[in-house]
Amino acid sequence: MSNKVKVIPCSGIGKVHGLLAREMALKIVNEICPEVSQTECLAYIVTGDQDIRDRIQSGKCITIDGCPKMCAAKSVAQAGGIIAQEFRIVDTLKEYRGAKPGNATALNEEGWKIVDETAEKIAANVKDIYGEE
Amino acid sequence: MEPIKVGVISCSGEDCLGGTISRLAARKILERIRYGESVTICLPLFIAGGEEERGFAEAYPTITVDGCGKYCAKRATEKLSGKVTDVVQVADIIGKETAERTALSSRNLTPEHREMADKVAEEIRIKFDRIVEGNFKK
Ligand code: SF4
Ligand code: SF4
Numbered sequence: 370m371s372n373k374v375k376v377i378p379c380s381g382i383g384k385v386h387g388l389l390a391r392e393m394a395l396k397i398v399n400e401i402c403p404e405v406s407q408t409e410c411l412a413y414i415v416t417g418d419q420d421i422r423d424r425i426q427s428g429k430c431i432t433i434d435g436c437p438k439m440c441a442a443k444s445v446a447q448a449g450g451i452i453a454q455e456f457r458i459v460d461t462l463k464e465y466r467g468a469k470p471g472n473a474t475a476l477n478e479e480g481w482k483i484v485d486e487t488a489e490k491i492a493a494n495v496k497d498i499y500g501e502e
Numbered sequence: 503m504e505p506i507k508v509g510v511i512s513c514s515g516e517d518c519l520g521g522t523i524s525r526l527a528a529r530k531i532l533e534r535i536r537y538g539e540s541v542t543i544c545l546p547l548f549i550a551g552g553e554e555e556r557g558f559a560e561a562y563p564t565i566t567v568d569g570c571g572k573y574c575a576k577r578a579t580e581k582l583s584g585k586v587t588d589v590v591q592v593a594d595i596i597g598k599e600t601a602e603r604t605a606l607s608s609r610n611l612t613p614e615h616r617e618m619a620d621k622v623a624e625e626i627r628i629k630f631d632r633i634v635e636g637n638f639k640k
C-alpha cells in the first residue's frame with residue numbers, strides 16, 4: 370500500500386470554497402509533487418468501504434476543507450486515517466481580503482492565483498510530512 | 503400544487519475523470535438547466551453534518567450522479583440519508599476507460615470534456631423531468 374501523503378479536499382459543491390479546495394489538491398497531486406502525494410475520492414471514503422479504509426490508513430493525510438464543517442477532516446478521521454494537517458479555505462481567504470475567486474463551477478483569475486499560491490504552500494508541507502515517514 | 507424540488511448529489515470524485523464530469527454536470531443542472539427547481543448538498547455532510555443534512559434524501563426525491571461503477575454517491579446516500587429515486591453513472595455514458603482517466607483540473611478542460619458533461623447533464627435532466635412529471639413527492 371502506498372505511503373504517499375494523501376491530500377483530501379472536500380470538493381464542496383455549493384460554494385467556491387469547495388472548488389478552491391479541490392483545485393488545490395489536484396494541483397498538488399497532479400503537478401507539484403505527484404511523486405510523494407496522491408488523492409483519493411472523498412465520496413469513496415464516505416461509503417466506509419473496507420478497501421478505501423485500508424488505503425486511507427496507509428501513510429498520512431492532509432485535508433483541505435472549504436468551510437468550518439470540516440467534512441474532509443471528519444470523514445478521513447472516521448475512516449481511521451491519520452491527519453497530519455488540516456487546512457481550511459476560510460482561513461486562506463483571510464489572507465486575500467475582499468477576494469472574489471469565482472463560483473462553485475469556475476474560478477476566475479483571482480481564484481487561480483489563490484489556488485496556485487496556496488497549493489505551493491501546502492505542497493511544501495506534503496514534502497516535509499513525506500520526509501518524516 | 504406545490505412544485506417539487508429534486509435533489510442532485512454528485513460524487514465529485516477527485517481520483518478519476520468521471521468524478522470531474524459528475525461534478526460539472528451536476529453544477530450545470532443546479533446553475534442553469536433546472537435552476538431554482540433543483541437542490542444539492544455536499545455529500546460528506548452526511549458524516550460531518552447533523553440530522554437536517556442526513557434527512558436530505560427523505561426530504562427530496564434525489565438523483566445521485568456517480569463517476570464510475572463504484573456508485574459512491576448512491577451508496578453513501580442510501581447508507582447515511584435515504585433511498586435515492588434515480589441514478590446517473592458517468593462511465594455508462596462516456597465509457598469506462600475514459601471515466602477512469604486521471605481527474606482533471608477545471609483549468610485543463612477541453613471542448614471534448616465539456617461535451618461529456620453536457621451529455622451527462624442531459625441524462626440527469628431526463629431523469630429529473632421524469633420525477634417532476636410523475637409528480638413524485640416524498
Ligand atoms: S467542508 Fe463545507 S464546503 Fe466542504 S464539503 Fe463540507 S460543507 Fe461543503
Ligand atoms: S463513484 Fe467513482 S469517481 Fe465517484 S467518488 Fe466513487 S470511485 Fe470516485
